[in-house]
Amino acid sequence: MSGARSEWPLWEVFVRGRRGLSHTHAGSLHAPDAQMALRNARDLYTRRNEGVSLWVVPSAQITASSPDEKDPFFAPSADKPYRHPTFYEVPEGVENL
Numbered sequence: 001m002s003g004a005r006s007e008w009p010l011w012e013v014f015v016r017g018r019r020g021l022s023h024t025h026a027g028s029l030h031a032p033d034a035q036m037a038l039r040n041a042r043d044l045y046t047r048r049n050e051g052v053s054l055w056v057v058p059s060a061q062i063t064a065s066s067p068d069e070k071d072p073f074f075a076p077s078a079d080k081p082y083r084h085p086t087f088y089e090v091p092e093g094v095e096n097l
Contacts, residue, residue: 009058011037015045016053023055031056 008030014023026045031037037056045051065073 008032009060011041011056012059012062013037013041013045014055014057015041015051017050018052023053028059 009032010028011031011034012028013026015026016023026041029037029040029044031040034056038054041054041056046054
C-alpha cells in the first residue's frame with residue numbers, strides 16, 4: 001500500500017484562519033485527486049476549527065522564483081520609486097487616505 005501512496009501527487013495546503021485574513025501555507029500532503037486532498041487537508045490542518053477556508057494546489061503546478069535569483073529578479077522594482085507610497089506627499093486637509 002505504501003507504494004501506491006508514493007505515486008499519489010503532492011498537494012500544497014493553504015488555510016485561511018478566519019474571514020478577512022489571507023490564506024497561508026499550512027503544509028503538504030499526498031492524495032490521489034483534488035477532492036481527497038481537500039478532505040485530507042481538512043482533517044490534518046483544521047482539526048480544532050482553525051480555518052474557514054482551504055485551498056489545495058498540486059505542487060507540480062506551482063511556479064516560484066528562486067532565492068538565488070532574488071537580486072536580479074526583484075531589482076527592476078527598485079528603480080521605480082513612484083510605486084512606493086513614500087514618494088507622494090499627502091495634501092493638507094486630507095484626513096483619510
